[in-house]
Amino acid sequence: xxxxxxxxxxxxxxxxxxxxxxxxxxxxxxxxxxxxxxxxxxxxxxxxxxxxxxxxxxxxxxxxxxxxxxxxxxxxxxxxxxxxxxxxxxxxxxxxxxxxxxxxxxxxxxxxxxxxxxxxxxxxxxxxxxxxxxxxxxxxxxxxxxxxxxxxxxxxxxxxxxxxxxxxxxxxxxxxxxxxxxxxxxxxxxxxxxxxxxxxxxxxxxxxxxxxxxxxxxxxxxxxxxxxxxxxxxxxxxxxxxxxxxxxxxxxxxxxxxxxxxxxxxxxxxxxxxxxxxxxxxxxxxxxxxxxxxxxxxxxxxxxxxxxxxxxxxxxxxxxxxxxxxxxxxxxxxxxxxxxxxxxxxxxxxxxxxxxx
Numbered sequence: 001x002x003x004x005x006x007x008x009x010x011x012x013x014x015x016x017x018x019x020x021x022x023x024x025x026x027x028x029x030x031x032x033x034x035x036x037x038x039x040x041x042x043x044x045x046x047x048x049x050x051x052x053x054x055x056x057x058x059x060x061x062x063x064x065x066x067x068x069x070x071x072x073x074x075x076x077x078x079x080x081x082x083x084x085x086x087x088x089x090x091x092x093x094x095x096x097x098x099x100x101x102x103x104x105x106x107x108x109x110x111x112x113x114x115x116x117x118x119x120x121x122x123x124x125x126x127x128x129x130x131x132x133x134x135x136x137x138x139x140x141x142x143x144x145x146x147x148x149x150x151x152x153x154x155x156x157x158x159x160x161x162x163x164x165x166x167x168x169x170x171x172x173x174x175x176x177x178x179x180x181x182x183x184x185x186x187x188x189x190x191x192x193x194x195x196x197x198x199x200x201x202x203x204x205x206x207x208x209x210x211x212x213x214x215x216x217x218x219x220x221x222x223x224x225x226x227x228x229x230x231x232x233x234x235x236x237x238x239x240x241x242x243x244x245x246x247x248x249x250x251x252x253x254x255x256x257x258x259x260x261x262x263x264x265x266x267x268x269x270x271x272x273x274x275x276x277x278x279x280x281x282x283x284x285x286x287x288x289x290x291x292x293x294x295x296x297x298x299x300x301x302x303x304x305x306x307x308x309x310x311x312x313x314x315x316x317x318x319x320x321x322x323x324x325x326x327x328x329x330x331x332x333x334x335x336x337x338x339x340x341x342x343x344x345x346x347x348x349x350x351x352x353x354x355x356x357x
Contacts, residue, residue, distance in 0.1 A: 002064035002077070002154035002187055003029050004050065010058035011045055011211070019045055020211045022059065027204075032181050032188045036198040037208035038234070043191045044159055046208070050189065051157050052076050064154055079148035080157040083164060085140045087132040087147075093119075094128040097147045114150040121183065122146050122176070138169045145180070158190040162197065174200060195235050199223065207231050227356050229349040232278050238311065241284070243319035244351065245277035252277045252348065255318025260294050262343045268357040269348045275357075277319070278347035281311070284323035285340045293340045300335045314339060 004027040011020035020042050027033045035043040048054040050061055052073035061068050068076050087096050097115045119125035122142040132140055141161055148156055158177075162170045178201055181188055192198055198205050199219045207214045207222060207230075215227040226232040232240040243254060250266040251258040254277060261269075269275055288295070298314035298321070305327065312325045316339070323339065331337055348357045 003027060003062075004155060004187065004189065005062040006046075006050075006059065007062075008059035009046070009049060009056060009061060011042070011049060011054065012057045018211065020049070020057075023208075023211075023213050025206060025213070025216060027187065027189065030185045030187055032190065032201060032203045033206060034190045034192060034198040034202035034204075035206050035208060036192055036195055036234075037214075039193060040210075041208040042211035043193075043208050045211075047157055047159055047189060047191045050155075051078055051080050077154040078157055079151040079153040079155075080159065081141075081144050081148050081161045083160045085132070085144045085164075087140060087143060089132050092129050092131055093124065093135075093143050093146075096132070096143055097128075097150055100147065101150060111150075114152070115146070118146040118149040121149065121180065136169075137165050138173055141165065141173055142176070145177075149180075149184070154187065156186050156188045158188065160191055160193070162192070162194075170194075170197075177201060196237070199235070207234065209234075225356070226278075226347070229276050229278070229351075229354040229356075232347060232349070232356075236280060238281050238322050240278045240280050240347070241319075241321045242276050242278050242349075243321070245275050245319075245348075247272075247275060252346070254316055257296060257317030257319075259296065259341060259346065260343055261346060261348070265343075265346070265348055265357065272348075272350045272352075272357060274351035276349040276351045278349060279321065279341060279345065281322045282324045283342060283345040284314070284321055286323075286325060286329075286337070288340045290342055293342045295338050295340055298337050298339045300331045300333050300337060302333060303329070 006023055006025040008022045009020060010022050012018045035046060037043050045054055049056050056069050063076055094115055098111045101111045119128055124142050162173050174197055202219055205219055205222050206216045209230050215222055215231045223235050233242055245252045245254050247269050251260050296316060298316045301315055302313040304311040309327055310325045310329045312323050312329060314321050314323060350357060
């Protein structure tokens with residue numbers, strides 16, 4: 001295991017194209033950190049810079065206290081798992097997992113021990129004589145992970161390893177990777193665009209947008225205390241409801257409908273020139289959940305039954321708000337209803353900077 005430190009890491013392709021903007025991160029020994037963000041946000045580029053596959057324009061990367069900016073990948077003591085498995089089709093699974101160690105002249109007894117241990121951990125020890133063509137996508141990904149495990153590196157790097165799998169296999173492999181981290185206690189840096197993967201796997205999440213770090217915190221903090229409007233709108237399925245509002249007498253005005261705010265939040269928002277109001281869909285309720293919840297008039301616009309629940313879009317003032325409602329919700333579009341909000345669960349963002357208030 002090793003800690004990884006990023007200090008002001010920057011990537012430029014020419015004098016006018018900067019794709020990574022001075023990112024700072026501290027990744028602790030044995031921590032599982034996920035880089036998440038939309039396509040093109042720079043998460044894979046940042047991972048490749050840590051691996052040594054992309055040169056670093058500015059700043060510093062340290063692995064286990066050693067500056068590695070100028071070290072080639074083979075000297076960084078990392079192992080990388082790619083999206084496309086990158087297995088040799090003519091070699092058996094055993095040979096695929098052993099290949100890198102043989103290049104490094106590892107004794108054959110050590111190779112056999114490491115391959116067997118990794119294969120048992122990943123539950124593929126009964127198929128080591130098969131070739132990749134005989135495997136499912138999930139089994140191939142297990143082999144790719146096993147090939148990384150046998151290296152016994154300081155840091156594991158995963159670059160969207162599950163994106164080629166179908167939904168059911170993704171769920172299964174996500175659980176496997178979670179268990180693997182618990183057993184190995186390894187330092188893992190994992191890249192994904194899938195926020196469900198990020199929330200379920202990570203000890204901490206780095207949310208990236210356009211090459212900038214928007215928030216670096218625990219999954220709970222990222223979800224419940226987003227530091228920026230981008231984070232609020234990116235996390236959650238469906239994501240946080242966001243709409244323009246104004247401040248009037250300590251309340252958020254959603255276009256004729258006023259929502260009471262906690263005193264501290266209203267005070268922080270007092271000098272903001274423009275505001276964005278936010279509330280999570282699960283916090284828009286049909287009945288009060290706690291003393292102090294406020295009742296507000298709404299109109300049903302749209303129902304989306306999902307089996308276990310129904311997503312309902314309401315009009316509140318001039319805003320449209322999505323709520324998670326019970327599957328038995330039966331009101332029809334156009335129906336007037338009352339919804340309940342809890343002031344401590346409400347968010348405001350500076351519409352100019354995007355920062356949370």
